[in-house]
Amino acid sequence: MKYTKHVFVCTNDKDAPKKCCGSENGMKLVEAFKAGLTERGLNIEIRAQRAGCLDTCGKGPSVVVYPEGVFYGFVTLDDVNEIIESHLVGDKPVERLVIA
Structure with a gap:
C-alpha cells in the first residue's frame, strides 16, 4: 500500500436546503x-x-480516515491538528468528533 492512512474531506456542494x-x-x-x-x-x-459526498450532510463538514473507516463530523479548522496528532500519528480517534 502506498499510504498507511488516507484522509478524505468532503468538499461537495448541494442545492439548499441541505448543509454542504x-x-x-x-x-x-x-x-x-x-x-x-x-x-x-x-x-x-x-x-x-x-472527496465528493460522504453522505453525512447533516453532520458536515465531514472527514473519513482509512484504512480504519473512522468518520468525523462537524470538523472545524481548529480540530485538524488534534486529528493529525491523536488519530493519524497516535492511532487514537478523536472520540468527540466520531460519527457513530
Missing part, C-alpha cells in the same frame, strides 16, 4: 490537513485529499 461541506470550509480543511501533514513530514505516508 464544501461551503462549510471543505477546501480549507483539505489544505489544513495537507499543511499539517507536510509540516510533520508525514505527507509521504499519509495522504489528505478532497
